[in-house]
Amino acid sequence: MILHPAILALLIGALLTCFMMLYAGWYGVRILRNWDLQSGSELQLELERRTYLISTLVSYSLTFELISLFLLIYTADRLHILITGAMCAAGTLNANAFGYPLLLLKIVNFLLAGVWLIVNHADNRGHDYPLIRVKYAGLIAIAPLSLYELYYLYAYFSELHADVITSCCGSLFSLERPGISGDLASLPSAPMMIVFYVVMAATLLSGVYCYRTGRGGYLFSALSCAAFVVGIASIVSFISLYIYELPSHHCPFDILQKEYGYIGYPIYALLFGAAVAGMGVGVLTPFRTRGSMVQVIPVFTRRLITITLILYLLFTLIVSYKIVISSFRLGGY
Amino acid sequence: MIELIEASKTFNAGQANQFIAVDKVSCRISRGGLTVLKGPSGSGKTTLLTLIGCMARPTSGRILLHGVGKVCLPGLAVEDTVEITSLPERFLTTIRRRMFGFIFQHFNLVRGITVLENVMLPAYPTGAPVAEVRLRALELLETLGVSRHAASRVERLSGGEMQRIAIARALVNDPLLIIADEPTAHLDSRLSEEFMELVAGFKGAGKSVLIASHDPIVYGAAQADAVIEMRDGRITGCGTHP
Amino acid sequence: MNRRIERYRNILDFALSSLLRRKGKNLSLLGMYTVIVFFIASLVFFIQALKREAALVLDGAPDLVVQRLVAGRDDPIPVAYGYKISAIRGVSEVKPRFWGYYYDPVTRANFTLVASGDDPPGRESIYLGSGVARLMHLNAGNYLSLRGAKGASQVFSVQKILASNSELVAADLIQIREDDFRTLFDFPAGRATDLAVSVRNKVEVPTVAAKIAHEFPDTRPILKSEMLRTYASVFDWRGGMVIVLLFVAVLSFVILAWDKATGLSAEERKEIGILKSIGWETGDVLILKSFEGMVISLTAYLAGVCLAYLHVFFFSAPFFEQALKGWSVLYPQFKLAPFVDPYLLCVLFFLTVCPYTVSTIVPSWLAATVDPDTAMRS
Numbered sequence: 001m002i003l004h005p006a007i008l009a010l011l012i013g014a015l016l017t018c019f020m021m022l023y024a025g026w027y028g029v030r031i032l033r034n035w036d037l038q039s040g041s042e043l044q045l046e047l048e049r050r051t052y053l054i055s056t057l058v059s060y061s062l063t064f065e066l067i068s069l070f071l072l073i074y075t076a077d078r079l080h081i082l083i084t085g086a087m088c089a090a091g092t093l094n095a096n097a098f099g100y101p102l103l104l105l106k107i108v109n110f111l112l113a114g115v116w117l118i119v120n121h122a123d124n125r126g127h128d129y130p131l132i133r134v135k136y137a138g139l140i141a142i143a144p145l146s147l148y149e150l151y152y153l154y155a156y157f158s159e160l161h162a163d164v165i166t167s168c169c170g171s172l173f174s175l176e177r178p179g180i181s182g183d184l185a186s187l188p189s190a191p192m193m194i195v196f197y198v199v200m201a202a203t204l205l206s207g208v209y210c211y212r213t214g215r216g217g218y219l220f221s222a223l224s225c226a227a228f229v230v231g232i233a234s235i236v237s238f239i240s241l242y243i244y245e246l247p248s249h250h251c252p253f254d255i256l257q258k259e260y261g262y263i264g265y266p267i268y269a270l271l272f273g274a275a276v277a278g279m280g281v282g283v284l285t286p287f288r289t290r291g292s293m294v295q296v297i298p299v300f301t302r303r304l305i306t307i308t309l310i311l312y313l314l315f316t317l318i319v320s321y322k323i324v325i326s327s328f329r330l331g332g333y
Numbered sequence: 334m335i336e337l338i339e340a341s342k343t344f345n346a347g348q349a350n351q352f353i354a355v356d357k358v359s360c361r362i363s364r365g366g367l368t369v370l371k372g373p374s375g376s377g378k379t380t381l382l383t384l385i386g387c388m389a390r391p392t393s394g395r396i397l398l399h400g401v402g403k404v405c406l407p408g409l410a411v412e413d414t415v416e417i418t419s420l421p422e423r424f425l426t427t428i429r430r431r432m433f434g435f436i437f438q439h440f441n442l443v444r445g446i447t448v449l450e451n452v453m454l455p456a457y458p459t460g461a462p463v464a465e466v467r468l469r470a471l472e473l474l475e476t477l478g479v480s481r482h483a484a485s486r487v488e489r490l491s492g493g494e495m496q497r498i499a500i501a502r503a504l505v506n507d508p509l510l511i512i513a514d515e516p517t518a519h520l521d522s523r524l525s526e527e528f529m530e531l532v533a534g535f536k537g538a539g540k541s542v543l544i545a546s547h548d549p550i551v552y553g554a555a556q557a558d559a560v561i562e563m564r565d566g567r568i569t570g571c572g573t574h575p
Numbered sequence: 576m577n578r579r580i581e582r583y584r585n586i587l588d589f590a591l592s593s594l595l596r597r598k599g600k601n602l603s604l605l606g607m608y609t610v611i612v613f614f615i616a617s618l619v620f621f622i623q624a625l626k627r628e629a630a631l632v633l634d635g636a637p638d639l640v641v642q643r644l645v646a647g648r649d650d651p652i653p654v655a656y657g658y659k660i661s662a663i664r665g666v667s668e669v670k671p672r673f674w675g676y677y678y679d680p681v682t683r684a685n686f687t688l689v690a691s692g693d694d695p696p697g698r699e700s701i702y703l704g705s706g707v708a709r710l711m712h713l714n715a716g717n718y719l720s721l722r723g724a725k726g727a728s729q730v731f732s733v734q735k736i737l738a739s740n741s742e743l744v745a746a747d748l749i750q751i752r753e754d755d756f757r758t759l760f761d762f763p764a765g766r767a768t769d770l771a772v773s774v775r776n777k778v779e780v781p782t783v784a785a786k787i788a789h790e791f792p793d794t795r796p797i798l799k800s801e802m803l804r805t806y807a808s809v810f811d812w813r814g815g816m817v818i819v820l821l822f823v824a825v826l827s828f829v830i831l832a833w834d835k836a837t838g839l840s841a842e843e844r845k846e847i848g849i850l851k852s853i854g855w856e857t858g859d860v861l862i863l864k865s866f867e868g869m870v871i872s873l874t875a876y877l878a879g880v881c882l883a884y885l886h887v888f889f890f891s892a893p894f895f896e897q898a899l900k901g902w903s904v905l906y907p908q909f910k911l912a913p914f915v916d917p918y919l920l921c922v923l924f925f926l927t928v929c930p931y932t933v934s935t936i937v938p939s940w941l942a943a944t945v946d947p948d949t950a951m952r953s
Binding site: 037038040041042045048049124127128129 | 342345346390391392393406418419420421422423424
Binding site for chain 1: 619622800803804807808811812814815816818819822857858861865918919921922924925926929930932933936937939940943944
């Protein structure tokens with residue numbers, strides 16, 4: 001265990017998030033069991049009040065999850081000097097088996113919390129609590145994930161040891177351990193570039209179609225999920241090359257650094273935002289005819305589609321701009 | 334405009350100190366008139382006001398709003414009936430904000446802030462622009478003859494003045510129905526008479542008024558269109574003014 | 576959209592005015608919060624500055640240092656090893672280094688005696704680090720007597736006082752000629768304290784080190800990167816320990832904040848009841864409360880961080896000096912270079928603002944769910 005202030009901060013953050021999510025999940029169970037809208041009993045009134053607490057807790061968790069996601073990457077980057085062979089965050093995360101699963105878990109938790117808040121927002125617009133059961137069943141499913149995340153975070157950092165000179169042995173860490181690869185497997189650049197633009201264009205088209213006709217919500221949602229995955233794969237595969245202007249540097253984390261003008265923050269923020277909004281469309285679609293949602297969901301879905309499209313469009317524009325102004329050119333492949 | 338069907342409100346249900354404050358009350362409150370709820374203290378008048386005013390939900394029974402669908406919920410037509418019994422709190426609050434203005438027995442002004450701010454308070458969460466609300470609040474204070482106190486703190490005012498501030502506050506969101514709970518309890522007879530004149534003014538301006546009171550000046554007043562008598566949580570008499 | 580922004584603005588206005596109305600309570604909360612942020616921020620800034628300082632020092636360190644171990648303890652290394660090492664492919668230079676510690680019983684301080692460098696002092700002369708000079712009230716031209724290994728004192732004239740851009744390490748330095756060093760400590764002939772090895776291509780440093788370790792099994796090669804790492808983790812570890820302690824303070828503050836927030840005064844309770852009765856919704860009151868919390872935490876955070884900045888970079892961290900810099904009696908007097916890292920600000924935010932925010936959620940919610948009809952029943 002390295003007692004770095006940032007690691008303490010991350011652990012505290014995860015502990016708080018976990019506590020909030022489990023607390024919310026616990027009341028989710030109570031709401032699922034005892035909810036009866038027709039009743040004016042004191043229990044029902046109390047449960048309705050709890051819903052305010054729960055949505056506040058989840059939105060704070062979401063915020064923490066987002067900040068700590070970046071903090072984790074940044075910390076991993078800072079710690080690479082302590083780990084032999086690690087060149088940047090990619091290497092530090094690879095230092096033990098918990099690093100990448102942890103990152104993945106954090107991303108998944110962020111997306112799920114975001115989608116939950118979208119459902120919650122829609123439900124709050126309806127005057128008959130139409131999605132209450134769906135919402136809380138979902139919350140109960142999500143809440144344990146944060147416990148899982150806390151466990152992974154703890155396991156990751158407790159397994160992470162600084163390679164420090166000790167007086168008892170004169171061994172060289174640098175050679176004892178096989179070098180930790182800082183490189184991620186990356187897909188070939190030129191084909192990936194085509195896939196990237198095709199998927200973005202398809203998402204745009206299906207979004208416009210869905211906005212106009214109100215149909216094809218699932219397709220749009222699936223495409224925007226695909227666009228998220230393709231977007232991240234593209235950053236590793238070719239976008240990073242243009243940003244670093246190096247033919248073999250595929251690191252998805254270095255773009256968060258000052259040397260590259262912190263370009264990674266807007267890029268990832270756009271990508272994550274678009275993914276949450278896009279997934280929200282798909283999750284809301286099956287409920288568009290339920291009760292008062294008939295009036296709420298179509299309007300809300302349109303707004304979500306607009307947000308998704310704008311974010312993806314901005315993402316594509318920034319990336320394309322970077323590609324155009326970069327002095328790097330794809331050769332070979 | 335408002336219809337109650339067997340509405341009941343029970344406190345501490347299922348416990349030893351269970352207490353039925355309103356017991357299966359059915360009545361109607363019509364638009365544009367002055368309705369007085371008459372009865373001794375403890376008869377359930379205030380609880381009934383909170384039910385009608387969407388502050389609390391009945392334990393059983395139904396409350397319907399007629400002819401105000403458009404004001405209440407998005408997507409409804411004017412003539413639609415709204416059942417408020419099982420609405421989530423956020424919708425009840427919206428309805429309350431748009432439909433009702435409250436005048437409390439103890440005025441319930443917030444201490445430490447100015448009279449003007451007190452009057453503007455109900456408009457804050459509606460998202461109305463501050464400048465607009467300020468103008469409206471000042472106009473109301475002017476009409477009620479207390480505009481000279483606009484910048485002073487509420488704790489320096491007399492009872493009659495405080496009530497006028499409370500009235501201005503009740504009117505700032507331009508409600509359809511004004512609900513007052515024992516408005517004359519802390520006023521002398523002259524001020525009570527003045528209050529009833531103001532009420533007549535509201536009626537003239539097309540607003541409905543609902544007052545709970547056991548003061549003869551109120552329920553005996555010429556302006557009262559209907560008087561509902563309550564005792565022990567039930568309606569014991571109902572009639573139009575002689 | 577516009578209305579929504581207006582609504583937030585209106586509620587924020589009211590939140591500010593309610594905070595001002597309860598000056599006493601909120602100022603005491605703010606004060607304690609600021610003090611805690613101040614301590615944690617000072618610590619984090621201070622450690623960061625020390626790490627930079629250490630990195631600066633190590634910048635001039637050799638790529639590789641070779642020490643000899645006898646029975647697991649450091650032992651002077653034969654200078655002859657150096658010739659063989661310089662024959663290894665990739666090695667550009669090998670320099671024997673002579674250094675050691677000298678304990679002065681009068682001032683009870685430990686000095687570092689170094690006999691290397693390009694510009695050695697003259698016979699029976701020394702250069703003094705600024706800290707030593709200050710401690711012993713010596714100037715150039717004065718004399719300093721050192722007790723040798725055989726018990727006899729030897730007198731050296733102070734030739735000059737060393738100026739240094741990093742006082743942290745150079746303060747306790749005494750620079751001496753190699754032959755004086757040998758006679759003073761009765762150092763074995765043909766041996767050096769360790770060997771400094773320079774490597775032409777930095778990528779090859781580990782390979783060279785491995786060859787040395789293979790050829791001379793009794794030696795221990797230490798890489799510069801390993802030293803950097805060790806320094807960094809030692810500083811982090813020390814700082815981390817203190818942060819754990821300070822976090823106890825954060826926790827007790829959080830409990831206090833919780834207590835203050837839950838124990839709504841009758842006045843406040845009544846006020847929220849009034850707000851709810853005149854048409855504020857639970858969500859509106861929640862926003863009001865979280866705005867109040869945000870104003871307090873952001874103010875405390877900013878004030879604490881600014882004060883910590885002044886404390887560490889302008890007043891040289893008087894609170895932590897003793898605990899963190901080292902154990903030497905000889906204290907370097909130096910100003911840390913002002914430097915703020917956005918990353919650290921983010922860490923600080925997480926350490927201080929998040930626990931407080933979480934602690935306010937439940938009390939705010941409790942306050943916000945006051946029944947609107949309580950106003951009718953007062």
